[in-house]
Structure formats: C-alpha cells, structure tokens
Amino acid sequence: MALTDLAIRTAKPDEKPRKLVDEKGMYLLIQTTGAKLWRMNYRFDGKQKTLALGSYPETSLGQARDKRDEARKKLAQDIDPGEQRKLEKQERRTSLANTFEVIARDWMKVRGKEWSEEYAGKTRACMERHAFPSIGSKPIKDISAPELLAMLRAIEKRGTVDMAHRIQQHCGAVFRYAISTGIADADPTPAFTERYQRSKLSTMLP
Template sequence: MALTDTTIKNAKPKDKDYKLTDEKGMYLLVARSGGKYFRLDYRFAGKRKTFALGVYPETSLKEARVERDEARKLLANNIDPLEEKKSKKVQLIAETTNTFEAIANEWFEKMRSKWTGYYAEKKWGSLKKDVFPSLGAKPIKSITPGDVRAILDSIQARGAIDIAHRVKGICALLSG
C-alpha cells in the first residue's frame, strides 16, 4: 500500500524500529526514537544497499518520491546512487574549499617567509582591499578573465596603476 501524508503523520514510535512501505522499493523507517526516515532499498553489483532519501518532515513524501525516481534512473543506467551522491558531495566540498581566497591564503603563507614584512603586507593588503570582496568566495575554477578585468579596471580608475599590475600578477599566478 502506498504511503500517504496522513499515514506518515500518524506513525508513532514503537519498541523497535519498523517500516511502512511505499512503492518501487521506497519505505518510511520509523525509529523508536521517533525519527521518520525515507529510504530506498536496492541491489547493485550483487549487493543490497540502502539509499537515504530524506528525513520527514523536512523532506515531504512528494520530494522523497522524486528523489527515489532519480535514484532508480541512475540504477537503470548502471550507476550506483550512493556513489553518485558521494562524488557530488566531494565535488561540492572541493568547489567550496577551493575558493580564490583559500588558494590565495595558502599561497601567501608559503611565500610570506621569503618576503619582508612590509612587502608581504602590501601584497596581502591589495588582495584584501581589491580582490576578496568580489572574488574571495568564488570557486577558483569559475573565475573568468572578465572578473579579473573588472577588478583591474576599478583599481586603474582610482589611479593605482602599480597596484593593478601587482594584482594582475597575483591573479594570474593563483588562477593558473
């Protein structure tokens, strides 16, 4: 029998975890702690696996079914949904940790010991003032020449040509 919102809302915890089945391998796991979890059981490469579709009520029944259907499409294309989810998570982490500011900070820490204090502060100050406000949080791979050009134009507009050259060199070095 397919799940309904009413069935899910009325599901109460028992002494043991139990399942309320939906369709196409999906079910709601009602934990004895009271948590309600949408799951999908499937087989891939001869092994039984369970894919988490979401937690009720943060994930609605409709959303869980959409997620289930997407997972089943991956399976139909011989792709393990768990592995796909993991790779997307790794990619997201890489994109968020490889921001321009993070890469610049790593580079600066490596180079700092080779420079005088004044020179290091000048370089870092240029980045903090002119580059980080617009590019700092951007993933390094998504930065375009147009992004850098806009920063250089604004620096040159205030007459700081030497700073523009310094920033251009740093940006070219970091975005590689």
C-alpha cells in the same frame, strides 16, 4: 499499498524502529525517537544497498518519491546513486577547500619566506581589500578571465589603476601556484595581460 500523507502524519514510534513501505523500494523508517526518515533499498552489482532520501516533514512524500525516481533513472544508466552522491559531496568539499582565498593565502605563506616583512604585509593587505571580497570565496578552477577583468575594472574605477595592475599580477601568480600544485588547470590572466600593460583597463571593455 502506497503511503498517504495521513498515514505518515499519524504514524507513531514503537519500541523498535519500524518501516512504512511505499513503492519501488522506498519506505519511511520511523525511529524510536519519533524521527521519520525516507529510505530506498536498491541493488547494484549484486549488492543490497540503502539510499537516504531525506527526513519527514522537511522532505514531503512527493519530494521523496521524486528523489527515488531520480535514483532509479541513475540505476537504469548503470550508475550507483549512493556512490555518485558520495563523489558529489567530496567534490563540494574539495571546492570549498580550494577557493581563491585559501589558495592565495597558501601562496603568500610559501612565497612570503622570500619577501621582506613590509612587502608581505602590503601584498596581504591589497589582496584582502581588493581581490578576496570579489573572488575569494569562489573555487579557483572556476574563475574565468571575464570575472577577473570585471574585478580589475571595478578597482580601476575607484581611481587605483596601479593597484589594478598589481592585483592582476598577484592573481596570475596565485593561479600559476595553483597549477603547479595540481589544484587548477589554467591561468586566465594571460587573456588580457598584454592589453592591460599597453593601455588602461577601461579601453579593453565595451
């Protein structure tokens, strides 16, 4: 018999964890602490597995069922929903660890050994002021040429054309460093480097 909101709200904890069964492998696990956790049992490659679907009341009965149905669709496509979730979490962690700022600071640390203290300080300062606020928090592999061009245009509008050119060069070096370390696949700066060197940045834009 399917669960109801009333049954869920009024369910009390016991001396041991207990289950309130819903449908299609889903159930509500009631902990001795009173916590109510949505779970789904399923089989994949002959193995019994359990998928977490959230907690009540943060995840409602309807929302838990929607998650269960999505998981069942994946199973129908021969995809393990639990393993896919692990991969997605790992990808998110990797993206956060490989933002433009993280990679740029690593590049400055490595290359800084070859620079004078003055040049290293100026490079760090201009990146922190002009590049990081715009693209620093973005995964480096997701940054496109139009995004970089928009950033450079904003720098130029502040009356610092030379700084825009300098930031463009630094960004290109960061991307090439990321490619050499296997973090990025491409450097988007060549898409506009030649045109930028020939004329002001504003002449490239509509």
